[in-house]
Amino acid sequence: xxTQEPITxxxxxxYERVKEIPPGRVTTYAALARAVGCASPQAIxxxxxxxPFAPRVPCHRVIRSDRSIGGFNGQEGGAETSRKExxxxxxxxDIRGGRLHDAHTFFxxxxxxx
DNA sequence: GCCCTACATCAAC
DNA sequence: GTTGATGTAGGGC
Numbered sequence: 001x002x003t004q005e006p007i008t009x010x011x012x013x014x015y016e017r018v019k020e021i022p023p024g025r026v027t028t029y030a031a032l033a034r035a036v037g038c039a040s041p042q043a044i045x046x047x048x049x050x051x052p053f054a055p056r057v058p059c060h061r062v063i064r065s066d067r068s069i070g071g072f073n074g075q076e077g078g079a080e081t082s083r084k085e086x087x088x089x090x091x092x093x094d095i096r097g098g099r100l101h102d103a104h105t106f107f108x109x110x111x112x113x114x
Numbered sequence: 115g116c117c118c119t120a121c122a123t124c125a126a127c
Numbered sequence: 128g129t130t131g132a133t134g135t136a137g138g139g140c
Contacts, residue, residue: 033134042121
């Protein structure tokens with residue numbers, strides 16, 4: 001990488017974790033926050049909202065802990081958010097009414113780190 | 115350099 | 128359904 005984006009170590013760490021999420025799997029902001037050593041899922045949302053690495057970073061695989069798809073492309077509960085649902089459906093994630101139906105679809109970092 | 119505000123959230127009542 | 132909290136980033140002075 002000759003040209004690096006003007007991001008902080010924190011943002012870089014978040015994107016690295018998101019890129020580790022395999023297709024057909026999703027994770028939550030809280031789980032992602034813990035994976036990067038942060039106790040605030042809001043910081044994750046801020047980093048993903050900027051997402052200078054999109055679509056290199058599958059930020060659409062990050063949903064809320066409430067099993068809702070959360071936001072996408074700088075919007076929350078908008079037209080872009082609806083597109084996020086379609087992306088997950090295309091990857092084999094069972095989403096209905098903007099909510100995740102299969103809880104086993106969650107991706108566990110600890111399980112992979114094992 | 116310091117202060118304040120916003121956030122794609124989470125948890126509690 | 129509303130409120131408080133938690134950490135990071137950005138803008139103003």
